Amino acid sequence: MHLLKVWAVVRREFIERVRTKWFIISTVLGPVFLIGIMVLPAVLATQGSGPRTIAVVDQGSGGLAERVATQLSTGNKFIVSLVKVNDRTPNAALDSLTSAVQAKRLDGFLLLKPTTLETGKFEYLGRNVASIRDMQMLEIALRQIVVVERLTRRGIDPALVEEAQGRIEVETKRITKRGATGETGEATFFLAYFVGFVLYMMIFLYAVNVMRSVIEEKQTRIIEVLVSSMKPFELMLGKVIGVGGVGLFQSAIWGVSALGLLAYGSALFGMIGISPEQAAAVKFPVIGLWFVLVTLGYFLFGYIIYSALFAVVGASVNTEAEAQQAQMPVTMLLVAAIILMPAILQEPGGKLGVTMGMIPFFSPIIMPIRYAASEIPPAEIALSFGVLVLSTFLTVWIAARIYRVGILMYGKRPSLREMIRWARET
Amino acid sequence: MTKESVVDLERITKRYAGHVAVEGLSLSVPRGVVFGLLGPNGAGKTTTIRMTMNIIVPDEGSVRLFGDALGGRHHSARIGYLPEERGLYKKMRVRDMLIFLAEAKGVKRSVGAQQADHWLKRLDLADWSQRKIEELSKGMQQKVQFIATMLHSPELLILDEPFSGLDPINAQALKDVIVELARGGATVIFSTHQMDVAEKICDRVCIIARGHKVLDGGLADVKREHGGTHVAVAFEDGGDAAAAVIGDRSLVAKADDYGPYAELALADGADPQALLQRLVESGVRLRRFERVEPSLHRIFLDKVGADHEQQEREATHASA
Numbered sequence: 178m179h180l181l182k183v184w185a186v187v188r189r190e191f192i193e194r195v196r197t198k199w200f201i202i203s204t205v206l207g208p209v210f211l212i213g214i215m216v217l218p219a220v221l222a223t224q225g226s227g228p229r230t231i232a233v234v235d236q237g238s239g240g241l242a243e244r245v246a247t248q249l250s251t252g253n254k255f256i257v258s259l260v261k262v263n264d265r266t267p268n269a270a271l272d273s274l275t276s277a278v279q280a281k282r283l284d285g286f287l288l289l290k291p292t293t294l295e296t297g298k299f300e301y302l303g304r305n306v307a308s309i310r311d312m313q314m315l316e317i318a319l320r321q322i323v324v325v326e327r328l329t330r331r332g333i334d335p336a337l338v339e340e341a342q343g344r345i346e347v348e349t350k351r352i353t354k355r356g357a358t359g360e361t362g363e364a365t366f367f368l369a370y371f372v373g374f375v376l377y378m379m380i381f382l383y384a385v386n387v388m389r390s391v392i393e394e395k396q397t398r399i400i401e402v403l404v405s406s407m408k409p410f411e412l413m414l415g416k417v418i419g420v421g422g423v424g425l426f427q428s429a430i431w432g433v434s435a436l437g438l439l440a441y442g443s444a445l446f447g448m449i450g451i452s453p454e455q456a457a458a459v460k461f462p463v464i465g466l467w468f469v470l471v472t473l474g475y476f477l478f479g480y481i482i483y484s485a486l487f488a489v490v491g492a493s494v495n496t497e498a499e500a501q502q503a504q505m506p507v508t509m510l511l512v513a514a515i516i517l518m519p520a521i522l523q524e525p526g527g528k529l530g531v532t533m534g535m536i537p538f539f540s541p542i543i544m545p546i547r548y549a550a551s552e553i554p555p556a557e558i559a560l561s562f563g564v565l566v567l568s569t570f571l572t573v574w575i576a577a578r579i580y581r582v583g584i585l586m587y588g589k590r591p592s593l594r595e596m597i598r599w600a601r602e603t
Numbered sequence: 604m605t606k607e608s609v610v611d612l613e614r615i616t617k618r619y620a621g622h623v624a625v626e627g628l629s630l631s632v633p634r635g636v637v638f639g640l641l642g643p644n645g646a647g648k649t650t651t652i653r654m655t656m657n658i659i660v661p662d663e664g665s666v667r668l669f670g671d672a673l674g675g676r677h678h679s680a681r682i683g684y685l686p687e688e689r690g691l692y693k694k695m696r697v698r699d700m701l702i703f704l705a706e707a708k709g710v711k712r713s714v715g716a717q718q719a720d721h722w723l724k725r726l727d728l729a730d731w732s733q734r735k736i737e738e739l740s741k742g743m744q745q746k747v748q749f750i751a752t753m754l755h756s757p758e759l760l761i762l763d764e765p766f767s768g769l770d771p772i773n774a775q776a777l778k779d780v781i782v783e784l785a786r787g788g789a790t791v792i793f794s795t796h797q798m799d800v801a802e803k804i805c806d807r808v809c810i811i812a813r814g815h816k817v818l819d820g821g822l823a824d825v826k827r828e829h830g831g832t833h834v835a836v837a838f839e840d841g842g843d844a845a846a847a848v849i850g851d852r853s854l855v856a857k858a859d860d861y862g863p864y865a866e867l868a869l870a871d872g873a874d875p876q877a878l879l880q881r882l883v884e885s886g887v888r889l890r891r892f893e894r895v896e897p898s899l900h901r902i903f904l905d906k907v908g909a910d911h912e913q914q915e916r917e918a919t920h921a922s923a
Contacts (some may be wrong), residue, residue, distance in 0.1 A: 179676075185706035193695060398690030400752070405656045405686070406679040406708045585658065 184406040186415025186424065194423045203382075204427050208434045214371075229311060230256045230433040231303070234276055236267065236379065238289035245289060248322045254314055260286070262545065279305055287315075293328060366522060369549035373518050376476055376542045383424040384483035385504070390416055391491030392456065392500060394429055398583050409581040417573075419525045424480060472545040474562060479541020482569045483511065485576035492583030493591055503590065514542040525551040534561045537568035575600050607634045609759050609790045610655060615664035617650050625814040627664070631838065632792055632807070637785050639805035640794040641899075643907055647814040648794040649687050652763050655792075656684055662799040668759070680709040683757035687764045687794075691736045694792075697747055698723065698732040704751045715754070722750040728822060745773050751781060762793040766800055778804065786846040798900040810900065810906055817906045825866050828898040831856075832869040834878065835900065837891035838862075854878050859901060866901055 194200055233249070235242030242259060249255045255490055262270045277283040285303015293299060305311045321342060328338045394400040403412055470487045486507045494500045517539070521530040525547040532555075540561050547553055583591065583598040591599070610632040613897065625647040632638045641828045642648050653659045655666055657675035668678050675682060691700055698719050705715030720904055723729045726746045731739060745768075752760070760781070766774050775886075782804065785791050801808060802822070809819040818825060839843060841862050849858045849865060854877065857868040869875060879892055 179709060182707055182709060185703060185712075189695075189699075189703050192699075193692075393692070396690075397693060398686070398688040399692060400690075401658065401686040401688060402684065402690075402704065403707060404658050405675055405682075405684045406704075407676060 179407060179411060183411045183415040183418070184411055186407075187419040190416055190419025191422045191426075192508070194386070194420065195426065200423065200427070204430055207431055208438075228253055228256050229305065230258075230282070231284055232258050232260050232261045232277075232286040234262055234270070234274065234286050234288050236262050236288060236290050238291055238293055241294055242289045244326070245287070245319070245322050249318055255318075275302070278302070284311075294323065297323060365550055369522055369525075369546045370518070372549050373474060373515065373542055373546040376472070376479065376545060377511060377515050379424055379428070379476060380479045380483050380541060381508070383420055383480055384487040386423075386489035387416055387484040388418045388500060388504065389489035389497070390420065391488050391496065391580070392497055395492070395584055395587075396496065404584065409584060410577045413485075413488055413577055413580055417481060417488070417533060420484065421477070421480050424476075428476075468545075468548060471548050471558065475541040475545050475565070478562075478565050478569045482541070482565070482572050483507065485569075485573045486510075489576045489579050489583070489596070492580040493586075493596065495587060495590075499590060510538045511542075514539045517543070518546060521546060522550055526553070531557070535564055537565045537572075540565050578602075608632060609634050609668065610653070610792065611667040611670075612655065613665045613667070615651070615654055615661040615666060617647075617654060617659065617661050617889070623814050625654070625661075625735045625811075628811065628814070628816055629664075630809055630819065632790060632794040633787075634790055635788055636695060636813045637781070637791045637804050638793070639806055639808040640811065641796065641798065641801055641903060642794070642811040642817075642870075643796060645813075646811045648811065649763055650814075651811070652761055652794060656682075656761060662860045665796070671888075678759075679707075680755060681758045682706055682708075683752040683755070683760045683762075685748065685752045685762045685765055685852075687767075689746060691735040691744060691746070691751075692906040694735055694737055696733055697728065697739070700736060700747065701751055701754060707757050708755060710755045718754040718756070719750070722754050726750060732824075739823060742770055742773055745769060746776070749777055749780065753784065754785075758789055760789055760791045763790070765793050766795060766797060796897070802899040810903060818902070821841050822899070825902060826899075829897045829902050829905070832873070832875060832899065833895050834869065834875055835864075835891060835893045835895045836867065836889065837864045839888040839890050842887055844885045848878070848881045848885050848887075851881075854881065857905070859898075859904070865894070866898055868897065868901065868905075 181589050231249070233246040242261075246257045246259045250257045260270065260274065274283065274286045278285060281304070283303075285301055288300040288302070301312075301315065324342065325335060325338050329335050385573050394403065487504065490500060490504045492506060494503050514533070517529070517533060519544060521527070521533065524530065528544065530547050533539045534547060534557070544553075544558065544561055548558070578600045579596050582602070583596070608631045610630065612628055612630040614627045614629050616626050616628075628651060630651075639652065640648050650659070654661045655668070655675065657666065665672060666674070668675060669681065675684070695703070698716075701719035701723070702712060702715040705718065706712055710718075719730070720729075723732050726749070728743060728746060728750075730839070731743065736744060736747065752762070762781075765777055765781075769777065778800070780792055783791075785804075790860070805822055806821075807821050808825060810817040820828070836842075837847070842860075842865070845865075849855055849860060849867065852870065852871050854870055855867045856870040856873075859866040869878065873895055882889060882892070
């Protein structure tokens with residue numbers, strides 16, 4: 178191994194990348210995007226959306242419709258109008274309501290039939306039925322009314338019922354080994370999600386950069402001059418370190434910006450016209466040193482293992498267009514981790530999470546997510562990380578052997594079998 | 604193998620799926636010579652050079668550079684290699700590119716920078732040193748490529764088809780640089796199928812065809828050993844009147860006829876004097892009639908052609 182040659186490649190990959198517009202734009206826009214996804218939900222949540230305009234349709238419910246309409250009108254979530262439907266021509270009335278919804282004069286309408294109270298089955302027709310928030314609000318309101326109605330019929334004092342229905346609240350606080358943290362469940366969930374997403378983006382973007390660089394050297398044919406001077410492995414290593422260095426450099430810039438945001442956050446919010454109350458709704462999760470170390474460790478090895486795979490893809494194709502197709506299997510591995518994220522966050526210590534955390538192609542994203550969401554036994558982290566590190570070395574070793582042959586091959590794309598043969602050749 | 608040889612190839616063989624690119628090729632290139640590796644397309648020149656450079660590993664045989672078997676990469680700071688397929692990073696600035704390629708060979712960064720500036724100035728590219736490669740014309744890119752090959756003052760230059768695709772001005776500039784480095788003691792190996800260039804600048808040549816060595820030796824020896832009687836003739840008009848004489852197989856065994864100029868290999872026992880007489884009688888106006896050594900081009904055609912015929916005979920034989 179000739180370290181000065183490796184260093185020459187590292188330096189070139191780093192400097193040529195940091196000089197590009199792409200780097201400057203992504204570094205600047207990264208935090209803007211980051212602040213955006215942290216602040217926007219909070220701002221939207223405090224401002225809320227306007228009240229929904231709905232109609233309550235009485236199809237002979239015997240007074241229930243009036244009470245429902247009244248109940249829904251209290252509070253400012255719904256603007257309710259009551260429609261009485263003549264038994265003989267129900268369809269005409271429903272048709273005109275439907276066209277009102279289509280014309281956006283109405284968000285939807287609720288049908289109340291004589292049997293509704295007994296069966297507990299309401300029917301709602303509207304444009305916004307996919308909105309979980311709207312439907313939840315409607316359901317909660319209806320449940321309250323039905324419960325009151327049913328209990329009142331059995332002769333229970335309505336005042337007592339109302340008292341029994343008093344609002345309850347569960348405040349979540351995360352407990353770790355060091356005791357209660359004061360972190361809310363929401364903040365923990367948010368942090369985990371955020372970390373998973375950022376890891377996915379960073380690993381993918383930078384590993385694809387390694388692939389692009391390999392393709393460029395093949396396409397411009399400069400590869401032959403390079404491999405006459407250094408071992409293909411030295412070239413690949415320099416490339417992976419150089420491109421990874423850009424990733425770390427960018428993360429460092431973002432890290433410093435994030436610290437700045439935490440320190441001067443409220444002042445900044447004031448500058449862009451967000452009130453202190455709204456700013457307070459932004460939950461800053463508590464980030465410990467160990468969490469940073471674990472995330473960085475998994476990021477580094479995740480990046481290396483994927484960039485080795487992407488380097489193989491680059492070495493096996495002739496053009497970027499061909500690479501689009503050839504990279505699919507590798508990309509799918511990474512995407513699978515992201516798809517599994519919500520299921521794993523449901524139960525971070527569950528079987529799925531533990532299993533996926535041991536598989537080296539998933540663990541770089543899964544483990545930091547789980548670490549953010551719950552406590553993981555140190556032994557489990559050590560095992561998972563050990564498996565990842567070993568697999569990374571093995572993958573890099575195999576990838577380098579395929580890369581070595583692939584970079585000098587032009588023309589037809591090699592089959593998987595041919596690539597396996599390259600890896601076995603001495 | 605002598606102590607003085609810079610490159611020693613010993614019975615190297617490289618097979619690819621379905622065909623043999625190079626088989627049992629042995630070569631020895633002494634220090635300080637300009638060595639031409641000649642052969643038709645597909646003869647195995649590039650494969651031989653790539654094996655010499657340690658880019659690909661021979662299936663059999665051994666490669667020694669500077670007397671050891673450590674390989675081209677180990678000695679990259681002493682070698683300037685210009686591959687057949689050329690390329691540079693399009694987005695990189697000229698000077699950075701040159702320094703990087705020097706560093707990649709194991710040359711110190713400061714030395715690389717100094718040499719890059721020297722060569723850019725010498726080849727009139729100083730004003731372009733901060734431009735990106737993609738902004739340069741094709742001719743300028745070729746110059747940058749030479750600089751990348753030469754800038755670390757290599758002891759051994761290995762150039763694969765260096766003159767192909769060059770405009771005449773760049774070809775001249777490259778030739779001047781090669782001659783200058785050779786005079787300064789560098790060993791130069793280059794492959795080509797352009798015999799006229801090889802004839803002018805080579806000390807030694809090796810002709811290969813179909814992966815086999817056909818001929819190898821000093822240019823003068825090769826010419827002497829080729830034997831036969833060769834005559835160069837030139838005519839003032841198109842030489843149409845001479846066609847019948849040149850076509851007479853009892854006088855002329857082989858003719859490399861360009862019309863106003865021809866190189867003739869005389870038939871066994873034919874007298875050049877008789878040929879001259881016949882030409883004068885034919886009424887053609889002679890501008891030149893000279894007994895010459897066979898040209899490298901002639902030797903190449905004879906040797907490679909004979910090899911070609913032999914191969915075909917063998918193939919016919921095998922299938923019969």
